[in-house]
Amino acid sequence: MTDQLSRVFAALADPTRRDMVARLTEADHTVNDLAAPYDVSLQAVSKHLKVLEEAGLVTRSREAQRRPVHLEAEVFDLMTKWIERYRRQAEARYTALDAVLARMQDEEDPTHTSDTRTEGTAS
Amino acid sequence: MTDQLSRVFAALADPTRRDMVARLTEADHTVNDLAAPYDVSLQAVSKHLKVLEEAGLVTRSREAQRRPVHLEAEVFDLMTKWIERYRRQAEARYTALDAVLARMQDEEDPTHTSDTRTEGTAS
DNA sequence: CGCGTTGTCAACCATGTGGTTGAACAAGGT
DNA sequence: ACCTTGTTCAACCACATGGTTGACAACGCG
Numbered sequence: 001m002t003d004q005l006s007r008v009f010a011a012l013a014d015p016t017r018r019d020m021v022a023r024l025t026e027a028d029h030t031v032n033d034l035a036a037p038y039d040v041s042l043q044a045v046s047k048h049l050k051v052l053e054e055a056g057l058v059t060r061s062r063e064a065q066r067r068p069v070h071l072e073a074e075v076f077d078l079m080t081k082w083i084e085r086y087r088r089q090a091e092a093r094y095t096a097l098d099a100v101l102a103r104m105q106d107e108e109d110p111t112h113t114s115d116t117r118t119e120g121t122a123s
Numbered sequence: 124m125t126d127q128l129s130r131v132f133a134a135l136a137d138p139t140r141r142d143m144v145a146r147l148t149e150a151d152h153t154v155n156d157l158a159a160p161y162d163v164s165l166q167a168v169s170k171h172l173k174v175l176e177e178a179g180l181v182t183r184s185r186e187a188q189r190r191p192v193h194l195e196a197e198v199f200d201l202m203t204k205w206i207e208r209y210r211r212q213a214e215a216r217y218t219a220l221d222a223v224l225a226r227m228q229d230e231e232d233p234t235h236t237s238d239t240r241t242e243g244t245a246s
Numbered sequence: 247c248g249c250g251t252t253g254t255c256a257a258c259c260a261t262g263t264g265g266t267t268g269a270a271c272a273a274g275g276t
Numbered sequence: 277a278c279c280t281t282g283t284t285c286a287a288c289c290a291c292a293t294g295g296t297t298g299a300c301a302a303c304g305c306g
Contacts, residue, residue: 003138010136013129014264018205025212031283044265046284051263065273065282073213076206082141083199083206089148090196137294154253167295169254174293188252188303 004056005078011055016040017048021057024071031067127179128201134178139163140171144180147194154190 012018020034035045049069052058056075060067135141143157158168172192175181179198183190 005141006136006138009132013133013136015126015129016264018128022209025209025216027216032281040264041266042283043267043285047264050284062273065280067283071213073210076210076213080203080206080210083203086145086148087196087199087203090194090199093148093150139294155251163294164296165253166255166297170294173254185302190253 004075005082007051007055008057008075008079011051011057014048014051017052020045020048020052021071024058024069025073028068028070031069034069127198128205130174130178131180131198131202134174134180137171137174140175143168143171143175144194147181147192148196151191151193154192157192 012021016038019037023029023034031042031046031049034049035042038045049058049060053060057072059070059072061070135144139161142160146152146157154165154169154172157172158165161168172181172183176183180195182193182195184193
């Protein structure tokens, strides 16, 4: 799970982390600040932040002894790009003509060489 | 990690599963079919499909001894809705005026009672 | 009927993840 | 210098995840 897209999806697969991101869209926050609403230790929150940071969703600067956390919203584009691409493609299959063509193509060429995909065979 | 949104994000955090989804946007596939390109056992692929199914990304019907896998693209909306909501909110902060207002609000009311969020405190 | 094809279930293993507590480090304020 | 505040590091634990192999269920075909 080494690529950034995977890290971003994984980071947002946790409700606590999603809530943190949600709150960070409103304003930057310190770690303590962020931790307040959750019933877990400060260290746990620190770990969550590390995950978000490694996914590129968040950056931390220094300001006195505080480490304000800032959301890097551009990373969202990475996901939306991926999602939108395949959503559009999937939707296209629902139009009658495309469905027929796809099925015909599939029978001629079962080794799906056709491609609009980016990712390799990865795991 | 019980809610669907979490399951969807988690499901797509794996490159192999993302690639499966990508291929399923082109056409339905059987399990063997899907497994072909990857260098893992059929059982491993079966497990991946279970994850995708539990996330609601995929459904399986029965057709003789085959179990064709079909993509349910509507679930993508769940993600795009979440992402777009916060992305827009985050982008809004970059407009000069909004940034100033947000900062003023932040100073008056440090207990972020403000809200546009949906999710609770969850974990 | 018996057999191959297609796919799942179960048990197991290694590694990752989210949580804990306790100690340590960093930067001011006094 | 020292205490306080803010944050991270380290060790540990329980459980989830992704992979394996082996058994077996479901179905169509000869």
